[in-house]
Amino acid sequence: MLHYRKCPKCGHERAAAETAPEGACPACGLIFEKYLRTRLAVPGPPGATASSGETDAPTWLARARTLLFHVPGEVEPLYVYARAALLAALIVYGIKLAAMDIPSWEMSASLIHSPMVPIHEFGHILFRPFGEFMTNLGGALFQAGLPLIFGGIFLARNRDPFAAAVMLWWSAVAVMDTAPYVYDAQQPQHILLTGRTGDTGAHDFIDVLGDLGLLTRARSVGHAVHAFGVVMLLASFAWAAAMVWMQFRRRA
16 A cells, blocks of 8 residues: 655654554545646556445545644643543533523523623624524524634644534533523513513513524424534544544554
8 A cells, every 4th residue: 555654735743652554644635646646647447437426435534533632742641630520520511501591591591691691682783794583693693603603713723622522512512502592481480581481472482482483492492402402512522532542543
């Protein structure tokens, strides 16, 4: 199998501990055989007529896997143990948040709810140019989407999947925090920032679900939103745990 010690595309030098296939670069996913054929114009085996989709798919899969599970050749033990401790705290707190009551919006009294309120309100302003429906929905979208933006930055620029997993945890909590708001739209009871309940107006999801024809099913939708947040939460646990384990194996 053709392989390079140092990638001719990105310059990444393979470490002895890296377990990625030797025929591809662990950093950028470049397939060496394909690279060499392109450079030297060497034709493939007779009869080889693979479509571009079949040829490119392994490259994209390798790049995605490398991006999502990147581990440096050596990791400082202190970083590994600190991340393990943070993960343990996130698991404990995340499970506590997930178990909170939806109808009473128990999460509104949690420590993490208050910092998300200004993010939610800024989302309404950000989406205002896109019309009334998106203005109403924009608060919840930005509340859950902002940590995903940060997560993408951690992946693309910092090559730090563990930090991205923590951002996924934050987004999951934001989704779970939105679920009681959705649930409340069917029979508004909670006092909102306006000082009134939603039955007198200014309730995002009365308008959003009303436009979608789902207002009479708001409680079911609220439970579904909460369940989706829990799935995201579990995914963040699994991703972060995998990164801690992989980094533990490569600690200096």
